[in-house]
Amino acid sequence: xxxxxxxxxxxxxxxxxxxxxxxxxxxxxxxxxxxxxxxxxxxxxxxxxxxxxxxxxxxxxxxxxxxxxxxxxxxxxxxxxxxxxxxxxxxxxxxxxxxxxxxxxxxxxxxxxxxxxxxxxxxxxxxxxxxxxxxxxxxxxxxxxxxxxxxxxxxxxxxxxxxxxxxxxxxxxxxxxxxxxxxxxxxxxxxxxxxxxxxxxxxxxxxxxxxxxxxxxxxxxxxxxxxxxxxxxxxxxxxxxxxxxxxxxxxxxxxxxxxxxxxxxxxxxxxxxxxxxxxxxxxxxxxxxxxxxxxxxxxxxxxxxxxxxxxxxxxxxxxxxxxxxxxxxxxxxxxxxxxxxxxxxxxxxxxxxxxxxxxxxxxxxxxxxxxxxxxxxxxxxxxxxxxxxxxxxxxxxxxxxxxxxxxxxxxxxxxxxxxxxxxxxxxxxxxxxxxxxxxxxxxxxxxxxxxxxxxxxxxxxxxxxxxxxxxxxxxxxxxxxxxxxxxxxxxxxxxxxxxxxxxxxxxxxxxxxxxxxxxxxxxxxx
Amino acid sequence: xxxxxxxxxxxxxxxxxxxxxxxxxxxxxxxxxxxxxxxxxxxxxxxxxxxxxxxxxxxxxxxxxxxxxxxxxxxxxxxxxxxxxxxxxxxxxxxxxxxxxxxxxxxxxxxxxxxxxxxxxxxxxxxxxxxxxxxxxxxxxxxxxxxxxxxxxxxxxxxxxxxxxxxxxxxxxxxxxxxxxxxxxxxxxxxxxxxxxxxxxxxxxxxxxxxxxxxxxxxxxxxxxxxxxxxxxxxxxxxxxxxxxxxxxxxxxxxxxxxxxxxxxxxxxxxxxxxxxxxxxxxxxxxxxxxxxxxxxxxxxxxxxxxxxxxxxxxxxxxxxxxxxxxxxxxxxxxxxxxxxxxxxxxxxxxxxxxxxxxxxxxxxxxxxxxxxxxxxxxxxxxxxxxxxxxxxxxxxxxxxxxxxxxxxxxxxxxxxxxxxxxxxxxxxxxxxxxxxxxxxxxxxxx
Numbered sequence: 026x027x028x029x030x031x032x033x034x035x036x037x038x039x040x041x042x043x044x045x046x047x048x049x050x051x052x053x054x055x056x057x058x059x060x061x062x063x064x065x066x067x068x069x070x071x072x073x074x075x076x077x078x079x080x081x082x083x084x085x086x087x088x089x090x091x092x093x094x095x096x097x098x099x100x101x102x103x104x105x106x107x108x109x110x111x112x113x114x115x116x117x118x119x120x121x122x123x124x125x126x127x128x129x130x131x132x133x134x135x136x137x138x139x140x141x142x143x144x145x146x147x148x149x150x151x152x153x154x155x156x157x158x159x160x161x162x163x164x165x166x167x168x169x170x171x172x173x174x175x176x177x178x179x180x181x182x183x184x185x186x187x188x189x190x191x192x193x194x195x196x197x198x199x200x201x202x203x204x205x206x207x208x209x210x211x212x213x214x215x216x217x218x219x220x221x222x223x224x225x226x227x228x229x230x231x232x233x234x235x236x237x238x239x240x241x242x243x244x245x246x247x248x249x250x251x252x253x254x255x256x257x258x259x260x261x262x263x264x265x266x267x268x269x270x271x272x273x274x275x276x277x278x279x280x281x282x283x284x285x286x287x288x289x290x291x292x293x294x295x296x297x298x299x300x301x302x303x304x305x306x307x308x309x310x311x312x313x314x315x316x317x318x319x320x321x322x323x324x325x326x327x328x329x330x331x332x333x334x335x336x337x338x339x340x341x342x343x344x345x346x347x348x349x350x351x352x353x354x355x356x357x358x359x360x361x362x363x364x365x366x367x368x369x370x371x372x373x374x375x376x377x378x379x380x381x382x383x384x385x386x387x388x389x390x391x392x393x394x395x396x397x398x399x400x401x402x403x404x405x406x407x408x409x410x411x412x413x414x415x416x417x418x419x420x421x422x423x424x425x426x427x428x429x430x431x432x433x434x435x436x437x438x439x440x441x442x443x444x445x446x447x448x449x450x451x452x453x454x455x456x457x458x459x460x461x462x463x464x465x466x467x468x469x470x471x472x473x474x475x476x477x478x479x480x481x482x483x484x485x486x487x488x489x490x491x492x493x494x495x496x497x498x499x500x501x502x503x504x505x506x507x508x509x510x511x512x513x514x515x516x517x518x519x520x521x522x523x524x525x526x527x528x529x530x531x532x533x534x535x536x537x538x539x540x541x542x543x544x545x546x547x548x549x550x551x
Numbered sequence: 552x553x554x555x556x557x558x559x560x561x562x563x564x565x566x567x568x569x570x571x572x573x574x575x576x577x578x579x580x581x582x583x584x585x586x587x588x589x590x591x592x593x594x595x596x597x598x599x600x601x602x603x604x605x606x607x608x609x610x611x612x613x614x615x616x617x618x619x620x621x622x623x624x625x626x627x628x629x630x631x632x633x634x635x636x637x638x639x640x641x642x643x644x645x646x647x648x649x650x651x652x653x654x655x656x657x658x659x660x661x662x663x664x665x666x667x668x669x670x671x672x673x674x675x676x677x678x679x680x681x682x683x684x685x686x687x688x689x690x691x692x693x694x695x696x697x698x699x700x701x702x703x704x705x706x707x708x709x710x711x712x713x714x715x716x717x718x719x720x721x722x723x724x725x726x727x728x729x730x731x732x733x734x735x736x737x738x739x740x741x742x743x744x745x746x747x748x749x750x751x752x753x754x755x756x757x758x759x760x761x762x763x764x765x766x767x768x769x770x771x772x773x774x775x776x777x778x779x780x781x782x783x784x785x786x787x788x789x790x791x792x793x794x795x796x797x798x799x800x801x802x803x804x805x806x807x808x809x810x811x812x813x814x815x816x817x818x819x820x821x822x823x824x825x826x827x828x829x830x831x832x833x834x835x836x837x838x839x840x841x842x843x844x845x846x847x848x849x850x851x852x853x854x855x856x857x858x859x860x861x862x863x864x865x866x867x868x869x870x871x872x873x874x875x876x877x878x879x880x881x882x883x884x885x886x887x888x889x890x891x892x893x894x895x896x897x898x899x900x901x902x903x904x905x906x907x908x909x910x911x912x913x914x915x916x917x918x919x920x921x922x923x924x925x926x927x928x929x930x931x932x933x934x935x936x937x938x939x940x941x942x943x944x945x946x947x948x949x950x951x952x953x954x955x956x957x958x959x960x961x962x963x964x965x966x967x968x969x970x971x972x973x974x975x976x977x978x979x980x981x982x983x984x985x986x987x988x989x990x991x992x993x994x995x996x997x998x
Contacts, residue, residue, distance in 0.1 A: 062665070062666060063888075064666070064669065067895060067896075071895065071897070072894075072898050073633070073893030073895065073898060074890075074898045074902070076898075076905055076980060078905075079908040080908030080912055081908070082907070082908050083911065084907070085907070085910075085914070085927070085928075085930050085931075087769070089769045089797050090796060090797065091794075091797055091799070091900070092798065093802065095673050095674055095896055095899065097673060097674075097894070097895050098892075099896055100895055102633075102635055102893060105635060105889065105892045106638075108892070109639045109642075110639070112658070112659040112662050113639070113642040113644035113645050114644060115644075115662070116645060116648045116658070116660055117644075117656040117657065118645075118646070118647040119643075120643035124649070126649060129649055133554050134646065139646075140603065141602070141603060142820075143637075144606060145615045146611060147609065147610045148820055149615050149617050149818055149819055150820070150821040151623040151821070151955070152627050152819070152822030152823075153627065153958040153962065154950075155946055157947065158613060158614035158950055159613050159614070160612045161610060162609070162613050162821050165606075165609050172593060175591055175592060175593055176593075187689065187823065188685060188877065188878035189877065190865070190875045190877045191685060191876075193875065198726075198727065222864075222865035222869045222872070223866075223875050226865035226869060226874070227875040228870065229872075230724075231727045232727040232728055273578075273580035273581055275581070277582065278582050301578075304578050304581060304586065305581045305586055305587055306585070306587065309584075309585040310582070310585055320878070326647055327881075328640070328885075329645055329650070329651065329657075329659075329660035329664075329881035329882060330650035330660070330682070331683070331880045331882065332826075332879075332880045332882060334824070363962070366966075375716060375719040375723050376689075376720060376723060377720060378626060378689075378714075378716040378720065378825070379626075379821070379822025380821065380822045380823070383824075384823065385824060391602050394605060395553075395554070395597055396552065397593060397596035398591040398592070398594065400552045400555075400595075402587075402591075409578070410557075410574065414565050417568060417569050418568075430571070430579065453653070462656065463653055468866075482555050483556070486561050486564075518655035519655065519656070520654065520658055520849040521655065521850035521853075522655065522850050523655065523857050524849070525847065527847050528846070528847035528859040529845070529860055529862070532836065532843070532845050533846040533847075534833075534836065534843055534845050534846075534859075535665070535669040535672050535680070
């Protein structure tokens with residue numbers, strides 16, 4: 026069941042005292058600078074990019090040359106720069122503070138990765154250059170593939186998927202293609218209840234019925250329930266490991282064996298690979314396909330929600346079905362297989378334009394080279410160490426729904442807030458006032474009022490101690506009945522709580538000029 | 552290791568606080584036979600200086616299209632990216648933030664997304680746009696799925712002159728669903744005839760403008776035909792700069808626009824990451840995939856922005872979601888928004904005019920060479936040449952003369968002799984007069 030508690034937020038009935046008396050004429054407050062929409066700042070005739078005058082030529086645009094204006098605002102370069110710098114300052118970011126957003130692996134994003142991704146001859150290559158002019162690029166992708174295969178102990182990798190969910194789609198399509206190649210029409214995919222929403226959505230897009238498997242008391246998948254659901258119509262299982270409760274599925278090899286016994290395949294959601302780097306390899310656990318979020322485990326920047334990159338490692342059973350393109354080694358160096366023919370005869374097709382998220386490949390490889398085999402293992406060890414340090418730092422005040430050691434993230438439920446009137450959401454918003462990005466809330470869905478805290482290996486002990494201290498302070502305030510600071514939170518952010526219900530009820534998804542035909546047209550349409 | 556703060560002593564103290572003897576005790580849930588004791592067979596950690604050297608070595612093995620005459624297109628276009636755009640996307644606060652799940656401390660990302668959505672809607676002539684997709688090809692596939700949901704019909708018709716990657720990605724995406732896409736053959740002569748293709752089962756017709764061969768066309772009549780049959784018209788635009796010079800898909804009556812926004816602000820980066828655009832009519836918004844940013848107010852009545860209509864999405868709807876998509880192309884959409892803001896109406900239309908002028912000049916110069924024939928009657932900044940020799944071989948010979956002279960059509964449409972001598976040539980504002988002179992001279996030598 027979906028836990029809807031605390032979401033979406035409603036603004037309070039009345040305005041609060043906090044903001045009153047502190048208004049300014051400009052709307053700015055010291056270093057807190059507002060910027061109106063870019064469309065409210067334009068003046069016809071300015072320009073922010075100088076260029077030569079167009080050559081006067083006979084038009085080849087046929088009958089469809091643009092006749093109507095677009096309505097874009099004209100601005101100069103300093104105006105545009107200031108606008109976006111002001112906007113940037115209204116964002117929380119890893120570089121500015123602790124961002125323990127569970128299941129998102131918000132780790133340090135090294136700047137050398139940004140630098141090398143912009144080198145001439147890497148960042149500016151065209152995807153359709155002759156392969157003879159991009160041998161270094163193909164070598165780079167091949168080298169990253171080698172690191173990914175070695176880290177996971179898997180024989181093959183499909184590089185093109187653009188994100189985690191896109192990687193899932195790649196893996197499940199390979200599974201379906203493999204079954205079809207055997208002439209089997211299987212119809213069901215088993216997915217644990219605690220899975221990311223992308224898992225069932227992906228299975229559905231591949232034409233499978235999703236069958237949810239419940240969790241056991243200890244937070245792992247219920248093996249008995251799982252065994253009961255297995256049958257000749259099961260195409261595979263999608264299991265996150267370590268799972269979304271931050272626990273390692275210790276029966277994973279048994280699960281793989283059961284899946285393989287009925288001729289099905291084991292898809293592992295690799296979102297949490299960070300916790301096991303260099304400590305175990307999915308290939309040794311019986312995995313057939315697993316996506317790797319380069320934007321989580323290998324530090325390519327999250328960028329406000331993307332772009333990501335989700336290469337998928339594949340077992341021998343599935344590798345023949347991998348999507349195009351892929352790299353081969355020929356007599357003249359590296360080459361690309363771009364069509365479903367020859368070596369790629371069994372390929373299930375193409376997932377995106379061109380060859381994958383090259384910009385992310387460069388950054389991820391730089392990150393891997395920086396760490397090396399020793400550093401990669403240290404990542405997993407410190408990430409797990411930090412999560413457990415937080416767990417024991419809070420476990421006398423908060424309840425872990427599952428006992429014992431956790432992996433890279435510590436999970437708590439909201440039983441500690443029971444009777445206080447403070448919800449998980451309120452606690453999260455109070456953390457904002459304390460200068461933190463809140464943890465993941467209300468996920469996984471199997472835990473009531475869940476709070477999922479993933480510190481990553483990037484954080485120092487001092488940061489963790491301060492966070493633990495803050496959480497303890499807030500929990501004590503909540504238990505002492507001092508609820509106003511929670512109800513009012515966030516008080517010190519660029520915005521107070523926003524009316525999400527209203528936003529969904531009357532969607533305003535773009536700016537429109539105040540007095541314009543456009544507006545009339547829009548209101549007529551809706 | 553420079554990225555990890557703990558000292559050896561701290562690790563020991565922290566383990567003690569946790570109540571375990573060693574770090575191995577934290578990994579006991581891993582089955583014993585699958586635990587790794589030794590390090591992976593990979594190099595040890597490297598200094599920043601050494602890493603940089605490795606990448607410089609790799610870069611030196613490539614030819615940068617910005618340092619040699621280059622006429623590459625076929626869905627990805629070489630443009631100048633203003634330094635302000637690249638600076639802004641490297642601001643820590645944009646670069647190292649995640650999806651704006653906590654709107655109170657993510658107004659920067661959210662307002663930029665709202666501006667992005669507005670810009671995309673404006674240039675495509677549509678009412679609303681989402682907060683971006685992975686790329687143009689995946690956006691096209693999602694547009695087809697969306698049209699099938701809206702019309703509750705199961706068949707799509709794809710133009711033969713739609714970029715081959717877009718066709719392939721759409722077919723791959725649909726292959727295990729209940730939906731099906733029929734494709735017309737690519738054609739170098741005349742308009743395609745969709746009349747016989749559209750029926751009561753047709754959910755949508757997908758066309759591209761300018762098309763894969765660079766031609767531009769008015770699809771208004773096709774839009775009417777689609778609507779009469781209860782189908783939707785999807786217009787793909789993968790050279791978004793063209794919209795500064797051309798009538799928008801919205802003006803032609805398109806129901807959904809799927810586009811590639813790379814040309815504005817996003818580096819070529821060997822094919823990704825790019826920024827997929829998806830725009831539509833307000834009434835279809837609840838069938839749209841991907842994130843949407845909406846305007847609202849906070850508790851004090853101040854304007855603010857939030858992610859909205861998330862009940863369409865996988866994290867709420869799971870297997871019943873409109874799409875499995877979670878990630879978007881956030882930072883690339885920001886680069887797009889910054890570049891588009893710098894251009895404004897004046898700059899965007901001027902950029903388009905400059906591109907068209909350069910392309911027309913190049914088309915005239917190239918088609919004057921013996922053994923070169925211009926196929927297009929119309930084009931924006933890309934056109935197709937028919938050469939007297941195999942185009943793939945000519946491109947190799949051009950590369951040997953340090954000219955990246957376009958994309959042979961056979962690279963994207965293989966095994967069809969009709970296209971073996973066809974060359975796609977794109978010309979943008981980055982083309983200097985000397986580049987064109989070098990191209991013409993090299994081509995004369997080869998043919």
